[in-house]
Amino acid sequence: MDKIYSRPRLRIPKIIINRKNKNRKSKNKIKIIIILIVAVMTVKLILDSVLPIFDKLCENKAISLATKISNSKATEVMKNYTYDELFSINKDENGNITMMNLNIIPMNELTSKVAVMIQDEIDKQGKEDIEIPLRKFYWV
Numbered sequence: 001m002d003k004i005y006s007r008p009r010l011r012i013p014k015i016i017i018n019r020k021n022k023n024r025k026s027k028n029k030i031k032i033i034i035i036l037i038v039a040v041m042t043v044k045l046i047l048d049s050v051l052p053i054f055d056k057l058c059e060n061k062a063i064s065l066a067t068k069i070s071n072s073k074a075t076e077v078m079k080n081y082t083y084d085e086l087f088s089i090n091k092d093e094n095g096n097i098t099m100m101n102l103n104i105i106p107m108n109e110l111t112s113k114v115a116v117m118i119q120d121e122i123d124k125q126g127k128e129d130i131e132i133p134l135r136k137f138y139w140v
Contacts (some may be wrong), residue, residue, distance in 0.1 A: 050132070057130050065125065066118075073117040081110060 085106050090099040 053132060054130070057132060061128060061130055065128070066122070069121045069125075070114075070118050073121060074114050077110060077113045077117060081106060086110070 086103055088101045088103060089097055090101070092098050
């Protein structure tokens with residue numbers, strides 16, 4: 001057979017799609033997804049351990065604040081009343097107490113004033129800062 005071409009044939013290298021790069025991209029995506037899942041789980045675990053401590057500290061702070069306010073406002077309101085205004089005492093001939101009557105109108109005024117003053121003072125309170133000491137994490 002005779003040659004058709006007089007010069008040697010050019011060899012063009014085969015173009016191979018680098019499948020390794022595709023695998024790297026998919027492996028990187030999988031790694032990122034795994035890292036994100038681990039990060040989310042870690043944050044959830046930390047929040048689940050911290051929130052009960054924080055809730056208890058907030059509850060204790062609120063009870064303490066409410067107790068202080070209610071005691072101070074009740075004392076403040078009670079300064080305006082005397083025992084004789086709130087109760088009437090009936091005695092017999094010998095001076096023994098036979099009956100004590102509650103005067104409803106002044107007692108209702110007193111309780112409503114105390115409640116209103118407590119609520120006003122609680123409304124005036126701003127945000128309170130609550131700190132969580134590190135030792136609280138170990139005593140759960």
